Amino acid sequence: MTSRPKGQKRWSAQQIAEDLRRRIQEGEFNESGQLPPTRELVEEFHTSPETLRQAVLKLKSWGLVTSQQGKGVFLRVIDPIEWHVHSFEHGNRRDDPARGVDDWKASIEELGRVPSQDTPVVTVERAPEDVAKWLELEPGTFAVARRRLRRVDGVPFQLADSWFPTDVAMDTPLMEERDVTMAGGILKNIGHPQVRRRHIVRSWLPTDEEIKRLDLDPDATHPITRHVLVGYGADGKPVRCMVTIAPGDRNVLIYEFEE
Known part of the structure; x- marks a missing residue:
């Protein structure tokens, strides 16, 4: 899990999305092929489930992830x-x-x-x-x-x-x-x-x-x-x-x- 800057109490949806985008591009989640569970990300970013949901929507709008109800958020694999x-x-x-x-x-x-x-x-x-x-x-x-x-x-x-x-x-x-x-x-x-x-x-x-x-x-x-x-x-x-x-x-x- 990435360490967070001291004093950072709550992350905005934009900040969370940008952080996760960087980590996706660096290959942090390649082995599992998906993001950590919601409860883990909520705790990691000191945020609410709704804010995290908005961050995931941003990742989806950037074409980086897709979600499956009840299964999680997965990296989009594109082979053009x-x-x-x-x-x-x-x-x-x-x-x-x-x-x-x-x-x-x-x-x-x-x-x-x-x-x-x-x-x-x-x-x-x-x-x-x-x-x-x-x-x-x-x-x-x-x-x-x-x-x-x-x-x-x-x-x-x-x-x-x-x-x-x-x-x-x-x-x-x-x-x-x-x-x-x-x-x-x-x-x-x-x-x-x-x-x-x-x-x-x-x-x-x-x-x-x-x-x-x-x-x-x-x-x-x-x-x-x-x-x-x-x-x-x-x-x-x-x-x-x-x-x-x-x-x-x-x-x-x-x-x-x-x-």
Whole structure:
């Protein structure tokens, strides 16, 4: 147990949180993987259970710990993936229809991790304003949405929602609510190959729906990265935009370019 400065009668929640953050970063709790019991920390910091609870909330907001009712406060173990965006669905795609492994799954396997994907949900609905702009559609135009939750080692890592003009997706495998893997990608196989791509990246805080779908801690502050990939056909018109929501602590986006 760390010795406390003489004369320190009661610690504030901020002081407790900062002290515990330092000790977490120094590896003091790595062996057990969790903080000491509440009663021990209350005694150590000469504080109240409520003040300690506020300190733990701060640690959670910093993404350092998570709690389980009746079990304690545990260190968050984050093992992010490196998403090489520059090579994703570009050049020599790694699709393997025989194994049901698309380019994304193949990239995760190359990292020595286990990829999986929840059953896609397909809808035909009015495209949101930003999606309509990316697809160069008139406001209020219907589009096809193909929503997927992508997991790594069983943990939600990305939301991947692909949007298509109806004249591209209707009556094609894109409408099927199952994993569809084709060599070279579905768009190429249905006669709409992407010949040019545009990347748009922005970071902000997740919505309540995104927190729920990604199983994020609602008490924590989780900046997310929204990566938009707009694909254009040979005629210069957009054939798809894929909006990927990637929690910042789980995903490292990498771009590499040659001179």
